[in-house]
Amino acid sequence: MTSFHHHLTVEIEEYTWPVDGQAVGNCMTWAKRKPEVLQQDLAGMAGYFPHWLLVGAAKEKPLTCPACQTPFVPLDGAMRCIKCRREKRVSSLLWLGHLPLPARPEPAFQKRLAALRKAGYGEVMARETTYLLAPLSVQYPSEWPNVEPAVRYARRWLQVMGLPHSSARHHLLDRGKACIFSWGQWRAMPIHALLQQRMVNHALSLFKIAAGQTPEQAFIGRIHHDAWQPEPAGDP
Amino acid sequence: MTPNSLTDPHFARITPIVGRHLRRMKAAVVGLPLAEPLVKYLAASGVGHWALLDPTGQQTEQLRAYLLAQHGPALSLDLVACDRPEQLAASQPDLLISAGMLKTSLSLAREHRLPALLIAPPTLAHPCQAIAYFPGDKPPPLLDDAPGQLDAWGWITAAPLCASLGRAILLRQTDLYRPDLADMWQKGLRVLEIGPSDDPLNVRQPGPAPQSPATERTFRTPPGRRGRLLIAGLGSLGSIAATHLARHAAGFILADPDRVDAYNPVRQAYPLAQIGYSKATALKETLLALGADEVTALNLALTDEGEVSALLKRHQVTAALVVTGTAADFAIARALRRLDIPHLVGRCYPRARYWEAILVDGQRGPGLEAIRGFTTTGPAPPPTPEQIAAYSDAGALEAEPATLIESGWAATWLARLAAQILAPPALRERWFLDLLAAQQTCLVGGGAVQPTVAGPAYAISAPGQIRAWGRHNVRQSHPAKNAPAEIGSLAKAPPR
Numbered sequence: 001m002t003s004f005h006h007h008l009t010v011e012i013e014e015y016t017w018p019v020d021g022q023a024v025g026n027c028m029t030w031a032k033r034k035p036e037v038l039q040q041d042l043a044g045m046a047g048y049f050p051h052w053l054l055v056g057a058a059k060e061k062p063l064t065c066p067a068c069q070t071p072f073v074p075l076d077g078a079m080r081c082i083k084c085r086r087e088k089r090v091s092s093l094l095w096l097g098h099l100p101l102p103a104r105p106e107p108a109f110q111k112r113l114a115a116l117r118k119a120g121y122g123e124v125m126a127r128e129t130t131y132l133l134a135p136l137s138v139q140y141p142s143e144w145p146n147v148e149p150a151v152r153y154a155r156r157w158l159q160v161m162g163l164p165h166s167s168a169r170h171h172l173l174d175r176g177k178a179c180i181f182s183w184g185q186w187r188a189m190p191i192h193a194l195l196q197q198r199m200v201n202h203a204l205s206l207f208k209i210a211a212g213q214t215p216e217q218a219f220i221g222r223i224h225h226d227a228w229q230p231e232p233a234g235d236p
Numbered sequence: 237m238t239p240n241s242l243t244d245p246h247f248a249r250i251t252p253i254v255g256r257h258l259r260r261m262k263a264a265v266v267g268l269p270l271a272e273p274l275v276k277y278l279a280a281s282g283v284g285h286w287a288l289l290d291p292t293g294q295q296t297e298q299l300r301a302y303l304l305a306q307h308g309p310a311l312s313l314d315l316v317a318c319d320r321p322e323q324l325a326a327s328q329p330d331l332l333i334s335a336g337m338l339k340t341s342l343s344l345a346r347e348h349r350l351p352a353l354l355i356a357p358p359t360l361a362h363p364c365q366a367i368a369y370f371p372g373d374k375p376p377p378l379l380d381d382a383p384g385q386l387d388a389w390g391w392i393t394a395a396p397l398c399a400s401l402g403r404a405i406l407l408r409q410t411d412l413y414r415p416d417l418a419d420m421w422q423k424g425l426r427v428l429e430i431g432p433s434d435d436p437l438n439v440r441q442p443g444p445a446p447q448s449p450a451t452e453r454t455f456r457t458p459p460g461r462r463g464r465l466l467i468a469g470l471g472s473l474g475s476i477a478a479t480h481l482a483r484h485a486a487g488f489i490l491a492d493p494d495r496v497d498a499y500n501p502v503r504q505a506y507p508l509a510q511i512g513y514s515k516a517t518a519l520k521e522t523l524l525a526l527g528a529d530e531v532t533a534l535n536l537a538l539t540d541e542g543e544v545s546a547l548l549k550r551h552q553v554t555a556a557l558v559v560t561g562t563a564a565d566f567a568i569a570r571a572l573r574r575l576d577i578p579h580l581v582g583r584c585y586p587r588a589r590y591w592e593a594i595l596v597d598g599q600r601g602p603g604l605e606a607i608r609g610f611t612t613t614g615p616a617p618p619p620t621p622e623q624i625a626a627y628s629d630a631g632a633l634e635a636e637p638a639t640l641i642e643s644g645w646a647a648t649w650l651a652r653l654a655a656q657i658l659a660p661p662a663l664r665e666r667w668f669l670d671l672l673a674a675q676q677t678c679l680v681g682g683g684a685v686q687p688t689v690a691g692p693a694y695a696i697s698a699p700g701q702i703r704a705w706g707r708h709n710v711r712q713s714h715p716a717k718n719a720p721a722e723i724g725s726l727a728k729a730p731p732r
Contacts, residue, residue: 146610
């Protein structure tokens with residue numbers, strides 16, 4: 001079993017810990033039954049999104065240690081505060097991190113960019129392209145990977161982007177949850193593939209809306225297309 | 237409870253689908269008692285005005301008692317028994333339904349210019365044929381009225397589809413018409429052959445040559461009470477399926493934590509008088525009345541795998557129908573698989589436009605966890621209005637609307653499949669054994685055809701068709717435990 005380490009810097013202290021599969025299994029029974037699935041997710045995230053963290057949560061809300069304000073992570077057989085090692089029972093697990101996405105050149109988007117900067121959201125530059133870092137959480141379902149996970153945008157980030165928290169036109173379900181699969185469309189894939197194959201497109205569509213396009217233009221595809229409607233026939 | 241408080245919620249979950257048009261419409265029926273399920277299905281969609289060819293009036297009174305118990309004053313029931321076919325025509329029905337006696341009914345429809353649904357129920361010699369007749373049509377060729385031995389399961393599973401055709405004829409000039417059937421009828425296609433015995437999952441247009449081989453000799457599982465069946469989840473699937481299985485299992489273990497509410501009787505097996513009762517206890521009464529031998533009611537939710545295992549051993553369960561509609565299906569299925577108990581996991585898709593049944597033959601073949609979430613089942617249909625409304629925090633409904641015709645059809649198939657898993661392998665039917673052997677164990681049925689840009693949703697190209705997906709359609713981008721050995725990337729093999 002390969003060991004994967006996560007890293008977090010709090011103030012000037014750097015914390016590094018091996019993700020403990022047993023601790024994950026104690027929280028989510030699927031990880032106990034299918035350790036190979038967890039291994040695949042950890043490997044994929046370590047390879048493609050190494051700054052993301054696996055943390056404990058109450059439903060979709062990440063939990064932090066009341067004393068240290070740091071997350072609870074799978075460590076030494078339980079979910080523990082990375083700083084003081086206090087143990088906490090959690091009901092769900094989230095991947096937390098930022099998805100880098102290229103900014104749009106339109107003037108309307110530059111206004112949003114300025115607002116994001118002002119609100120403290122990060123960006124990186126690579127080859128003269130600005131990549132915005134969209135804050136996301138991915139919540140494991142109890143029957144992973146048979147059931148799709150919930151991917152959510154940070155609520156405040158949506159506000160700064162001028163986007164609603166829930167809207168059919170924007171493909172956003174309740175509380176910033178991205179609608180990335182239609183009902184029954186989910187086919188099992190690792191978390192990193194989900195971020196690459198579904199979330200990048202979803203977030204870029206939101207960027208297009210922030211750049212002035214209508215949601216219908218921004219979300220290309222026919223997920224919400226009108227049903228086929230021939231003329232009523234009457235008596236044939 | 238006052239009549240008004242019953243009236244309001246009773247049809248609430250079907251109105252988004254069928255509106256209120258059917259409440260004004262009248263249907264005439266020839267061919268009782270065979271046609272009785274059609275009356276029940278259509279009444280559950282709101283058709284309350286009926287003229288029945290029933291010279292003794294006895295069946296009419298039985299139906300009246302059933303419909304009043306199930307729907308109460310919400311249905312505005314107006315049920316008339318007629319002595320002669322001419323009386324039916326004189327009652328000016330919007331639709332004539334005939335199960336058998338086809339020549340008489342066709343003459344009546346032609347003479348009085350009535351739209352008609354002419355049904356030749358399935359026998360051991362021919363599959364069910366349903367013919368939509370519209371005034372002005374040329375007289376269609378009819379199957380012989382000579383009585384054959386009724387194919388009981390064939391009729392149980394075909395009746396809801398026939399009812400959906402009848403409903404579509406009634407609604408054809410409203411905004412709730414069926415586009416797929418309107419298109420078919422516009423092309424002059426009137427006849428559907430439902431569930432030919434060599435391929436009971438199929439629905440097709442009859443060809444010029446007889447498509448079905450002589451099927452009297454096709455092996456059918458003999459009737460009998462076999463094994464002890466667990467039904468987990470007693471809603472619109474579990475409760476209706478249970479009523480069809482009452483005489484097929486030696487014992488039943490019924491498990492559901494819920495109580496019957498005012499929305500349930502319209503499409504579940506609970507009469508109005510059982511509102512407030514625990515579903516398990518209420519269904520136990522119903523099954524015993526239908527002739528079941530031994531029924532255990534458990535008013536609890538099965539969620540913990542260990543507890544389910546203990547329960548399975550304690551009650552000596554030999555087969556299970558798992559239809560909780562929740563993620564608990566997985567825990568229950570894991571316990572069943574560990575104990576090598578054949579089981580069936582079913583669910584309806586939104587609005588019950590489609591249903592899914594995953595067959596697991598104990599520890600042979602793929603289990604639920606290797607199929608659900610891993611199997612590619614063709615293009616998805618457009619979202620329902622409720623799914624779109626669910627985007628809004630305020631818009632989500634408590635439960636999806638559906639009618640007994642759609643969810644009841646799913647339930648009849650789950651019952652038919654459950655009867656097969658109850659039987660030992662030597663008594664199972666050929667088509668069922670073929671599905672297991674090919675590991676095509678994920679069935680998706682659709683009552684209507686919905687085109688999408690990538691082809692018909694779930695590859696269902698005829699109303700009432702069932703597609704069998706499985707080993708060849710499993711995509712492995714994530715390791716599936718207990719997945720079939722030959723899983724590769726998305727295979728090109730078409731569904732059955």
